Amino acid sequence: MRMWGVPAALLCRKHLVGEHLEMHMFVGAIQRGTSVRGYAAQRILDTRLLKSRHDELATEMRARGYLHHSPLRYNDKLSLGSVDTAHSLAELARRCFECRTRIERAGLQRPHAARAHPGT
Numbered sequence: 525m526r527m528w529g530v531p532a533a534l535l536c537r538k539h540l541v542g543e544h545l546e547m548h549m550f551v552g553a554i555q556r557g558t559s560v561r562g563y564a565a566q567r568i569l570d571t572r573l574l575k576s577r578h579d580e581l582a583t584e585m586r587a588r589g590y591l592h593h594s595p596l597r598y599n600d601k602l603s604l605g606s607v608d609t610a611h612s613l614a615e616l617a618r619r620c621f622e623c624r625t626r627i628e629r630a631g632l633q634r635p636h637a638a639r640a641h642p643g644t
Contacts, residue, residue: 525549526568527577528616529607532584534630536622540584544592547578551598564605568612571602 525546532540551574553560563569578596585592613632617624 525563526612527570527573527607528612529570529573529577529609530612530616530627531630532580534613534616534623534626534632535584536620536626537588537590539616539620539623540581540588541590544578544581544585544594547574547581547596548594550574551596551600554598554600554602561604567606567608569605570607571600571604573607574598574600 526543527546527550528535528539528543535543550560550563550569550571554571560569560571564571575596575598578598582592582594613627617627
């Protein structure tokens, strides 16, 4: 699980829908009392942004014509973590051809800075 933290428009379908699901999973874990400190320590989760990030992802999903029927109910005052968005951009570009293409088109990364094979 992770919060990419990059503009939702840069994510391919798989990463957009996947991160949306993971926002629900993080909230469920927190509500069950499961620690998410490890994710926060790795700089892949900011608990203060769970609701706003979910809403950003849901807005992008609707803009692309995807169905979204899962509002996030989260009022926890837990304040943990931050997201290293520069690392997230590089990791997405390395892992995913479609995300890399979107990132490059947005002018956020030089084409030769990271390579990914289609479908990874």
